[in-house]
Amino acid sequence: MSKIIQVSTAKLVMDKLSYANLIKWRFAVSKKLLIIRPNVPGDNYTAMFSYQAAEQVKSKAIAEGWTVTDLQANNTNRVNVEQKINSVNPDFIIHYDHGSQYALYGQNNNAITAVLDAANVDLFNGKAASTVSCESASGLGPLAIDSNAKAYLGYDELHWVHLWYVNKFIEASNAANYALLEGKTYQQAYDLAIQKYDEKYNELAPVDVSAAGLILHDRDHLQILGNASAKATGITISRITTATIAPKIPKIVRRLK
Amino acid sequence: MSTYDEQRKKEKQLTKDLAIADVKEWIGKLPKEKAKSPAIVVGTKTFTPEEIRKEVENDTEYGKEFAKILAKSRIELAKRKNQ
Numbered sequence: 001m002s003k004i005i006q007v008s009t010a011k012l013v014m015d016k017l018s019y020a021n022l023i024k025w026r027f028a029v030s031k032k033l034l035i036i037r038p039n040v041p042g043d044n045y046t047a048m049f050s051y052q053a054a055e056q057v058k059s060k061a062i063a064e065g066w067t068v069t070d071l072q073a074n075n076t077n078r079v080n081v082e083q084k085i086n087s088v089n090p091d092f093i094i095h096y097d098h099g100s101q102y103a104l105y106g107q108n109n110n111a112i113t114a115v116l117d118a119a120n121v122d123l124f125n126g127k128a129a130s131t132v133s134c135e136s137a138s139g140l141g142p143l144a145i146d147s148n149a150k151a152y153l154g155y156d157e158l159h160w161v162h163l164w165y166v167n168k169f170i171e172a173s174n175a176a177n178y179a180l181l182e183g184k185t186y187q188q189a190y191d192l193a194i195q196k197y198d199e200k201y202n203e204l205a206p207v208d209v210s211a212a213g214l215i216l217h218d219r220d221h222l223q224i225l226g227n228a229s230a231k232a233t234g235i236t237i238s239r240i241t242t243a244t245i246a247p248k249i250p251k252i253v254r255r256l257k
Numbered sequence: 258m259s260t261y262d263e264q265r266k267k268e269k270q271l272t273k274d275l276a277i278a279d280v281k282e283w284i285g286k287l288p289k290e291k292a293k294s295p296a297i298v299v300g301t302k303t304f305t306p307e308e309i310r311k312e313v314e315n316d317t318e319y320g321k322e323f324a325k326i327l328a329k330s331r332i333e334l335a336k337r338k339n340q
Binding site for chain 1: 279282300329330334
């Protein structure tokens, strides 16, 4: 009886060993980005600033090898945003639009409507997030971190823009997102954004005191929440079995010969 | 001699007065047509320089915020003056 057990156990161990030898795990960087950018007619913040700022971020993301899902204008309604987050499962969510303490807004039939708030904050679970909008880092951001978002970059006060110098405001607002898309950490992205805001302040101060003041205000209210060492990229783990490497074996053998 | 509360009240008024002076100075340097063109955007609101001056004068929510922003900018300029 004991011999039978020993033989079967040995067989099981052998099976496990050979199984373990057959399986390898491959880790790869995942770069799935969801952009949410309303464009409400007659709303200057979206029409003259945030929509085009997000367009530049999209170009940068594509250049950096991200797969981009770009929700624009009325496609940024709550149903679409929730559905895309669930179906695409993005590593990184970038939002450009209005915000308030506990909500990020989208657009539904040209009305500005809340699309991410306390009721669906669990959608941030496991994701990196960044928003250029007012106030959300003081309420929704902490809730997102409580719901296991990796990190959240946003503003904890009103986000002001001066239309006469809109390109300088876009450059400053986009700096952190560019850095995150390049694979830098949230802390590095934040530091680079502060540098960019300083640079723009120095350019504006001698020209227009009000615009300089506004860009300084935006700089001082940018906040990182969550893990500052996190990156916006994700990790995919795929299993490599003999079935997946078998087709490559003849090539390897030929090379060895 | 002012009490603490009286002094704080006076200083609030001073902040507002300085902000109005800054905005007026800013508007004074602008070509006339610029003073009435959309300049500052926050949330769903857009203000021309003349409108933002009125916001500050009337102590509205945005006017108060704008006055604080200008005060902060003055501090930053003072910090950098001898750099």
